[in-house]
Amino acid sequence: MATPEAPQPVHLDALGPRGPYRTRMPSAVQDVTGTEVARLSLVPPVYVTRTLAALRKAEPVPTARVDALFEAAAEEFATGTVGGLNVHAYEHLVSRTCGTPLPVVRAATRGTARFVALARSSAEQGRPRGTLADPERAGAGHAIWARRGDVFAVNASGNHPGVHRLWLEALALGYRVAVRPSRREPFTPHRLVTALHGAGVRPDQLVLLPTDHRAADALIRGADRTIVYGGDDVVARYAGNPRVLPQGPGRSKILVTADTDWRRHLDTIVSSVADEGGTACVNATAVLVEGDPAPLAEALAARLSRLPGLPPQDERAVLPVVGLDRARALDSYLRFVAAGTRPWLGGDGIVEDLDDGSAALRPAVHQVDRADAEPLRTELPFPCVWVAPWNRTDGIAPLQDTLVLTAHTRDRALLDALLAEPTVANVYVGDHPTCWMAPGVPHDSYLSDFLMRSKAFVGAL
Amino acid sequence: MAPEPPAILDAGPFDGVDPDEFVRASMHWHFDPATGSRYWLDRAGRLDFDPRRDVKGVADLALFPDLADELRDVPVTDLVPCGYGRDVRPVNVFDSGGTTGAPKRVVQLDDLVSRSTEQVDLRLRAHGLPTGTQWLTVAPTGPHLVGDVLQRAARSLGGPGLSVDMDPRWVRKLIAAGRNDEVESYTDHLVDQCRRILSTQDIGVLAATTPLLERFAREDDLLERINGSVRAIVWGGTHMDPDTRHLLATDVFPDTPLIGMYGNTMMLTALLERVGVGATEPCVFDPVSPYVFLSVVAPGTREPVGFGERGQVIVSHVSKSMLIPNNAERDTAVRTRPVDGQAGDAVADVAPVLTVEGDRVIEGVY
Structure with missing residues (x-):
C-alpha cells in the first residue's frame, strides 16, 4: 500500500x-x-x-x-x-x-x-x-x-x-x-x-x-x-x-445530431460518463443519438469494459468502490430499472467483488428504444449510462432537466433552443466533457443569484 | 410461610422496609381472591407459576411475562384491587405516551398518589430546590403522568404552579407525517405562552421537557429571564443526551442547577437524578424502593448486562394499588449500582431504543 x-x-x-x-x-x-x-x-x-x-x-x-x-x-x-x-x-x-x-x-x-x-x-x-x-x-x-x-x-x-x-x-x-x-x-x-x-x-x-x-x-x-x-x-x-x-441529481446528458460523427467525439463521451469515478452530478447519465444508437452504445461499452476494478487507493483505480452489500443492492436496482432495455455492458451484473468486504462498481451501458424512456432518469453512483435514439420530432423535451448538456452538433437553431431552455442549466458544445468545470464558470447558475440582491443606493455617505 | 402482615403494604418510600418482604406481601395481596384486582385474578390462571408461592423477592418479578401490552385494552376498573372495597375509585387514570402504538392505561389510587409525591418531594429537597417559590411547568397533563407529578411536586414544595400544557401525541403525528413546519409552529406556540409567563411572573423553578429547554436556547430574552430569576430547572418527559445535558448545564443555563427526572407511565411515579453528580458525569437515576425496581438487560435474552454496559431498561412497579411487573421500556441505559443498598439496578444515560416491536419510536416536544 x-x-x-x-x-x-x-x-x-x-x-x-x-x-x-x-x-x-x-x-x-x-x-x-x-x-x-x-x-x-x-x-x-x-x-x-x-x-x-x-x-x-x-x-x-x-x-x-x-x-x-x-x-x-x-x-x-x-x-x-x-x-x-x-x-x-x-x-x-x-x-x-x-x-x-x-x-x-x-x-x-x-x-x-x-x-x-x-x-x-x-x-x-x-x-x-x-x-x-x-x-x-x-x-x-x-x-x-x-x-x-x-x-x-x-x-x-x-x-x-x-x-x-x-x-x-x-x-x-x-x-x-x-x-x-x-x-x-x-x-x-x-x-x-x-x-x-x-x-x-x-x-x-x-x-x-x-x-x-x-x-x-x-x-x-x-x-x-x-x-x-x-x-x-x-x-x-x-x-x-x-x-x-x-x-x-444532475441528469447530465450528451446529444449527438446526425450532422456530426460521434466516432470523433468518443473520448469526450467516455470521459463524460466515467471521469471522476462516474459519481458526480456532472457525469453523463444519458447519451441521445440522432439515428441508430446501437453503434455508439457498442463502442462506448467496448471502451468502458476495459476499466479495471481495483481497490480505491490503488494508483490505477478508476472505478468507485462501495461495501459489498451496497454494491449488490445497486446491482439489483439496476437490473430492475433496466428490465426491457438492451444491455451492452453490465447486463449480467456490475459487482466486482474485491474479496475484502468491498466491491468495485463496473460500468453499465444500456440502450433504450425511445428518447423519453423511463430509465433515462435513473442516475446511479458509478459509470452507468443510457443510450437512446433521438429525433427532431422528439424536440427538446427529452433534453430537459439537465445540469450539463454537451451537444455534438452544428445546428445553430437547436443550440439556441437549448440555451433558451430553462431546465437545462449548462450547455457545452463540442469536445468538452459534461464534467468540465472551472472557477468563475457557473455550476448551477451563480451561487450569488441565490445569496445576493441588488439594492438601490442613492445619495452620499 | 406465615401470612404477611398487610401493614407493610402501607409503608412509605423511605421507611426502609425490606423490599423482598414487600414484594411477597404484594403477591399475596394482588393474587388473593379476596383482595386482588379482577385483571390479575383472571390473569393468574394463565401464568405458568404461582406468584404467591414462587415470587420470593424482587428478583423473582422476572418470572412474569411482559404483560404491559394487555394494558392497552383492559377496562381500568378491572385494575383496582378489590381489597380496597367496592366504593374506591382511582384518583388518576394515566395513559402511556402512545409512542409505541395504542396507549397503555394505569390507575393511581389515593395512597399511591401520596407515596409518589412524597418521594419526589424528598428527592427534590435533597437537590436543594427552593420552597415557597413559583413554578412554571411546561409538560403534558391530561392523560399523561408527568404533568401531574410536577404539579403535585410544586404544591408539595409550597410553590403555586403556573403551567403550559402540550399535546405530545399530536406532535408525534406531525413528525411521523414529515410536517416539520407544523411541529415548529406548535413549538412556537408553546414558547409564546412561556414567554408571557416568564416576562410577567417571578418564576423560581422551571420544569420543562428537553426539546423545550433546547428551544429556549434560541430565545435570548427568555434566557435572560430564566438565568436571572430561576433557581432550579427540572427536565423530564423525554431523554436528554449527555452532550445536550452538558451544554445546557454549562453554556445555556450556567448558573442554574439542572435536575433530571426519569419517569414513565408504567412506573406510576418519576425518578429524580442522583444528587451530587456533575454535568460531565453520566446522569444516574436510582430506583424507588419498594415501589419501582429497575433492571438493565440484553434485549434478546433478558439476561442482565454487566455494570457499566448498556442494555434495555426493565421496570417493575409493585404497590398496594398496582402491579406492573417486568415491563420492557422503550429505553436503553447503562447499568449502574444503586445507592443506599436499594434492590435492583440504577440506570445512567437513559436513551431511546430505536425500535420497539417493529414500530419506530418517535419523540417530539414531549
Whole structure:
C-alpha cells in the first residue's frame, strides 16, 4: 500500500465558534470494508442553535483580506499537514471511505485548491453590472450588491470531494458559513475549514457542524440560506422553500445530431460518463443519438469494459468502490430499472467483488428504444449510462432537466433552443466533457443569484 | 410461610422496609381472591407459576411475562384491587405516551398518589430546590403522568404552579407525517405562552421537557429571564443526551442547577437524578424502593448486562394499588449500582431504543 494507515482512528471534532468540540460518544466513520477509520463528533441540536447565534453576531471576513486568506488556505489544503493529517494521509482516507479512486481524489485536491484561491473573483463574476460591491463608491443613481442574509449553511453530500468548492464564494460575499459534512466523507470539509481557520478566518465566521438528521433540520431552519445536496426526495422536500437551494441529481446528458460523427467525439463521451469515478452530478447519465444508437452504445461499452476494478487507493483505480452489500443492492436496482432495455455492458451484473468486504462498481451501458424512456432518469453512483435514439420530432423535451448538456452538433437553431431552455442549466458544445468545470464558470447558475440582491443606493455617505 | 402482615403494604418510600418482604406481601395481596384486582385474578390462571408461592423477592418479578401490552385494552376498573372495597375509585387514570402504538392505561389510587409525591418531594429537597417559590411547568397533563407529578411536586414544595400544557401525541403525528413546519409552529406556540409567563411572573423553578429547554436556547430574552430569576430547572418527559445535558448545564443555563427526572407511565411515579453528580458525569437515576425496581438487560435474552454496559431498561412497579411487573421500556441505559443498598439496578444515560416491536419510536416536544 502506498500510504501507511493511521494506527488509531482519526478524531474529527466539530469546529465551533469557540474552537474544536468533541462529543462524549463520537460516531464511527468506516471505510468501504467496514473498518473504523475515524471518529466523528455529531453535535446535538442545542449546539447548532448556539453556534448559529454566534455566527449571526460575528463580523464578515473583511473583503480586503479575502484573497490573501483564501490563497494561504488553498496552499495549506493542497500541501500542508492539517489536523494531524498530511495530504497523502488525507487523500488515502477519503479514497478508502468514499471508495473514490485515489487519482480522482488527488486531482480533486488540486482542483479544490484552485477554486478556493479564486473564490472571491469567482463570486464577483456573478455580480450584476449595474451594482457596486462597495457602497463607498456608489454615487447618485447606483445600486449596491447586498446579501440576502447573514448565515449560510451547507448540507453537503459525500459523493465527490469537489462538493466543497462552492461555499467559499458565500464566505467571500460576507456570509458566515456553517458546513454540515457528509457522515461518510467529513475529511475534506474538516481539512478545508481547518486550513481556512489557520489562514485567519475566525472560528465564529466559519464552522464545521457534523450532525445527525434531527440537528440538520435545526441547521436548515436557523440559517438564512442553505444549499442542500441530495436525491430527488431532497429536491421535492425543499422545492417550495425560497431559503433553500436543493442540489439534486444532475441528469447530465450528451446529444449527438446526425450532422456530426460521434466516432470523433468518443473520448469526450467516455470521459463524460466515467471521469471522476462516474459519481458526480456532472457525469453523463444519458447519451441521445440522432439515428441508430446501437453503434455508439457498442463502442462506448467496448471502451468502458476495459476499466479495471481495483481497490480505491490503488494508483490505477478508476472505478468507485462501495461495501459489498451496497454494491449488490445497486446491482439489483439496476437490473430492475433496466428490465426491457438492451444491455451492452453490465447486463449480467456490475459487482466486482474485491474479496475484502468491498466491491468495485463496473460500468453499465444500456440502450433504450425511445428518447423519453423511463430509465433515462435513473442516475446511479458509478459509470452507468443510457443510450437512446433521438429525433427532431422528439424536440427538446427529452433534453430537459439537465445540469450539463454537451451537444455534438452544428445546428445553430437547436443550440439556441437549448440555451433558451430553462431546465437545462449548462450547455457545452463540442469536445468538452459534461464534467468540465472551472472557477468563475457557473455550476448551477451563480451561487450569488441565490445569496445576493441588488439594492438601490442613492445619495452620499 | 406465615401470612404477611398487610401493614407493610402501607409503608412509605423511605421507611426502609425490606423490599423482598414487600414484594411477597404484594403477591399475596394482588393474587388473593379476596383482595386482588379482577385483571390479575383472571390473569393468574394463565401464568405458568404461582406468584404467591414462587415470587420470593424482587428478583423473582422476572418470572412474569411482559404483560404491559394487555394494558392497552383492559377496562381500568378491572385494575383496582378489590381489597380496597367496592366504593374506591382511582384518583388518576394515566395513559402511556402512545409512542409505541395504542396507549397503555394505569390507575393511581389515593395512597399511591401520596407515596409518589412524597418521594419526589424528598428527592427534590435533597437537590436543594427552593420552597415557597413559583413554578412554571411546561409538560403534558391530561392523560399523561408527568404533568401531574410536577404539579403535585410544586404544591408539595409550597410553590403555586403556573403551567403550559402540550399535546405530545399530536406532535408525534406531525413528525411521523414529515410536517416539520407544523411541529415548529406548535413549538412556537408553546414558547409564546412561556414567554408571557416568564416576562410577567417571578418564576423560581422551571420544569420543562428537553426539546423545550433546547428551544429556549434560541430565545435570548427568555434566557435572560430564566438565568436571572430561576433557581432550579427540572427536565423530564423525554431523554436528554449527555452532550445536550452538558451544554445546557454549562453554556445555556450556567448558573442554574439542572435536575433530571426519569419517569414513565408504567412506573406510576418519576425518578429524580442522583444528587451530587456533575454535568460531565453520566446522569444516574436510582430506583424507588419498594415501589419501582429497575433492571438493565440484553434485549434478546433478558439476561442482565454487566455494570457499566448498556442494555434495555426493565421496570417493575409493585404497590398496594398496582402491579406492573417486568415491563420492557422503550429505553436503553447503562447499568449502574444503586445507592443506599436499594434492590435492583440504577440506570445512567437513559436513551431511546430505536425500535420497539417493529414500530419506530418517535419523540417530539414531549
